[in-house]
Amino acid sequence: MSAIAGIKPQAASVPQRKFGRAPAFAAALIAGILLAFNASGYHLFQYAQVLIYMIALIGLNLLTGFNGSISLGHGAFFAIGGYGAAILMAHLGVAWWLTLPIMAFICFGAGFGFGMPALRLEGLYLALATFALAITMPGILNYKHFDAYTGGTSGLQVDKPKVPLHLPLNQDQWLFLCCLAAAMLMLFIAQNLVASRVGRAMVALRDHPIAAQTMGVNSAMVKATCFGVAALYAGVAGALDAALVGFVAPDSYSVFLSLSLLVGMVVGGLGSLWGMLAGAIFIEFVPNLADSFSDMFGESAKALPWAVYGVFLIAILLLAPHGIAGAVQRVVAFVRGLMAKASPNLTPELPAISAGNQPAEQNHRTTQGS
C-alpha cells in the first residue's frame, strides 16, 4: 500500500547539496529577525504560532509524506506536549525551555509506544486508530481523577517566559525569536533525518514495503520510530505553545486540532518540509477570516472557515496534489524550462527538478493495495 507514491523528497535524492541549504536558512532567519523588530505584539504572537504549527506539521509530514502512514490524531501528541509542559512548569517549577527536551523525550516514548502496535495496522485502520485517539484525548484531559494535576475543564495557567539577561527585547519578541530558533533547528534536524539511512528506509517503506523489507529494512522498527519522531515534533510544538499562550485547557485540543494539522500538511505539500511553513500560515490565518465572514453573513457564519478548509482540501487534492510546495516547484521548473529554451547551450539539469511535474499522474495510477 504505497499511500503517496511518486513524491520525491528532495533532500533524500540530492544528498550532495548538503550545504546548499544554508542560504534558505539564512534568509528565513534574517526575515524572522526583521519581522521581530517591525511587527506589533499581537502579530508577533500569531507569527510565533505559525512557527509552532510548522514544527508540528514537519513531524506529521515525516510520518505521512515520507513514511506513508496516516495519522488523524497528531493533535493528541500536541496535547500531551502542551499539558506535560504546563504540569512541569506549574507543579514542579521546571524552567520552560527545559520542558522542551523533556516533552520531546516523553512524546517520543508515547508515540513509539502507540505506534508499535498501531502501525501493524495499515492505511485505513491506522487512520481509524489515530482518529479514535484524537476524539478520546479531551475526555482523558478532563478526567476528574487527574484534576489535581490538569485543572480539569478550566485548564492550567502557567507564567509566560520572561526575557533573560536584560536583553533589549519585549516578551513577544523574545518568544517569537525562541520559536523561530526552535522551528529552524527542528527543520534542520528533519532535513538531515530524511537524508540519512533511516530517512531512506522510511521512503522505501512508503514506496514499496515488500521490496524494502526484502532489502533488510526492519519495517515495524522504522515505522514505530517514525511515529515516535512525529510525536516528538508534535510534543515540542505543544510545549512551546503552552509557554507562548500561558494556558492549556482540554478544549484547545479537540479533534479539530488534529484535523487542521492534517489540512495544513496537505495544503503545504506532502513530502515537502519547507512547504510546512505555507501550511502553517494557512491554518493560522484562515480561521481569522471568521470575523470578516461573520460581518458579511451574520454571526453564525463564524463556522464558515471550516467550510473553506474543506473546499480548499478537495480543490487541492484535485488540482495540486502536492500542495503549495508542489505548485511552487512546478512554476520554478516551468520558468527554468523557458530559460533553457531561450539559451539552449546552457543545459540545466532538468530531470532532477521535473520530478515535481510527474506525481500528479502517478498518484492516480497507484491503486489501493487491498
Add this chain to the structure above:
Amino acid sequence: MTAFLNQCFSGLAMGGIFAILALSLVMIFQATALLNFAQGEMAMASTYLAWQLIQHGVPYWLAFVLTVILSFAAGVLIERLIIRRFASAPVLTVVIVFIALVFIIDSMVGWIFGYQLQEFPSPFPEHNWFNNPLVSSHQSGILLVTLVVMSVVWAFFRFTTLGLAMRAAAQNPASSRLVGIKVGWMLALGWGLAAAIGAIAGMMAAPIVYLDPSMMSSLLLYGFAGAVLGGINNPWGAVLGGLLVGVSVNLVGAYLVGTQLQLAVALTMIIGILLVRPSGLFGHTIVTRV
C-alpha cells in the same frame, strides 16, 4: 439488581444506535472498502433536516420518511459529485476527502442552524410500555427500529435483484460489469443507503444526546468500535458488535472507570480488536495478493 438491569437496557438502547451507525459504515465499506469518517456528520445533517421539518409542523413519521428519502438522495449525490473523482486515488487521499466532507457539512449545518442545543422529539410514548420499570419506551423503540432496519436491509440484499446486483458489484466489479451491472451506480446506491441508515441513527440518538452539530462525533467512534468488533465486512456482525459495544461501554463506564472515560474504553476496544483479531468476531479475513 434493578440498577444493573437498567444500565444493561440503556446500554442496549445506545447499542442499537451504534448498531445502526455501524451498519451504515459497513454499507460503504462493503461497496468501496473505505471507512467513511464523514458518516457521523452526514447523519447529523440529516437529523437537523428532520428537526426543521418537524418545526414546520410536519408529523413525526412523515418527517422521518422524508428525511430518510432526502438523505438517500444526498448520499447518492455526494458519491456522484465528489467521491467518484477519487475512485482510484490512494487511501490517504480518500481519507483526506472524508475529512474535508466533515468540515464542510459541520460548518454548513452550524451556519444554517446555529450552535445551540436543540431538543428533538421522540416518536414513542412518554410512559414505559406495559408499565415495566426497566426500559423507557424510547429505549425499547430504538431496539425495535434497529430490528426493523436490520430486517429491511437483510431482505433488500437477500430478495431483490437490485440488492443482488449491489452485492455482486462489491464482490467482483469486473465480472459484474460484464454481466451488465452498472457498477458505478451500485456504489452510489451504497452511499445513498448508508446515508439513509445513518439518518435513522441520528434521529434515534437526538432525543437522548440532544441536537447540536457535534452530537455525532463520539457516537461515530462507538459506531466504528461496533463495526470493527463485529467485523467490518459483515452487516450482522456489525449490528451485534454495536449492541455489544453499547452494553459493555455502559457497564464499564458505570461500574469501573466512570462515564468520562467511556470514549477511552471505545478507543481501547478498537485498538485491541484490530490487534488481536483484525477481522472482528464475525468478519472474514481479506487476503491480499502481492
